[in-house]
Amino acid sequence: MTVRFVVLGCGRIGTMHAEYLHRRVVGAEVVGVFDVSAEAAAAVSADLGVPALGSLDDALALDADAVAICTSTDTHVDCMIAAAEAGRAIFCEKPISLDVTEVDRGLGAVEAANVALHIGFNRRFDPSHRSVAEAVARGVIGDVEVVNITSRDPAPPPISYIEVSGGIFNDMAIHDFDMARYVTGSEVDSVYAVGRVRVDRAIGEAGDVDTAVIVLTHENGALTTIDISRRAVYGYDQRVEAFGSAGMAQSNNHHDVNAVLATGEGYRQSPLQHFFLERYAASYLDQWAAFVDAVAHGTPMPVSGSDGRAPLVIGMAAKKSMDEGRPVRLSEVDV
Secondary structure, eight states: OOEEEEEEOOSHHHHHHHHHHHHTSTTEEEEEEEOSSHHHHHHHHHHHTOOBOSSHHHHHTSSOSEEEEOSOGGGHHHHHHHHHHTTOEEEEOSOSOSSHHHHHHHHHHHHHHTOOEEEOOGGGGOHHHHHHHHHHHTTTTOSEEEEEEEEEOSSOOOHHHHTTSOOHHHHTTHHHHHHHHHHHTSOEEEEEEEEEOOSOHHHHHTTOOSEEEEEEEETTSOEEEEEEESOOTTSOEEEEEEEETTEEEEEOOOBSSOOEEEETTEEEEOOBOOSHHHHTHHHHHHHHHHHHHHHHHTOOOSSOHHHHHHHHHHHHHHHHHHHHTSOEEHHHHOO
16 A cells, blocks of 8 residues: 655655655655745655645645645644544654643644654654663563763754744753653653753854753652753754663664774774754655554554654643753643
């Protein structure tokens, strides 16, 4: 079975997804694209040789099996509801929304329509990170006690993006909150977060922080520490470590070339891969392969709607913790 996709949103992420689906994912094809920018849609349409639709209704009227929602975050829920009512399987980029009430509205429509939904937390499909989670799940490292996550971007995004991002916890750290649940296999009970402006004063003037440390307490007793920064001058710094009673599993950084030269002058190594499009290319492809397989065979989606909801609630608790200078239980914000 070939799974036919309509791609909604032709920005950088949507364009990447459309190209992957049409050219690199076995069993998938794109049958149409839509974007509020006709110019953006036309560019993807010309590249892939598929129709560019003039409206969301036109896009959902196409003979397709699934919809890839890659639009701006504030439109995700409305697109999700429309796709659910059209009976399409749904892929939705993270976050579903910055408002948990809106998330619940979208998930309610999906449940009522009984359609499949996958949320795009692609890092679960990264081979290195996945091996750490699998080591924990198999009990190879014993009872997991501490998970350490480092997530640092090479440079901050434009201030115009910061202003609409929802804040560092719901934008940048949301992947790390998902990774904490994934690796530990346990829900988060409480959050303690400290944030500062250390990179760019303009980020603080926009009401956000650019550097933060977060401690999560899990229901199974494990702890997760997360340190995030908008600036790492040496490249895209992405590391995950799980420490347990019988050992440790670790996912390290990816370099342009994974080789080390050692001489009398010391050690030399190529730079880190620069950003997420390079570092996580394999994870995006594996994510799509898993989604296509689930749609084709009617099996459960790899990352559920509840998996999409949980990191947003953790982010809400993290913001409240930072603002109030104390640990915050998730039950305080998820009412």
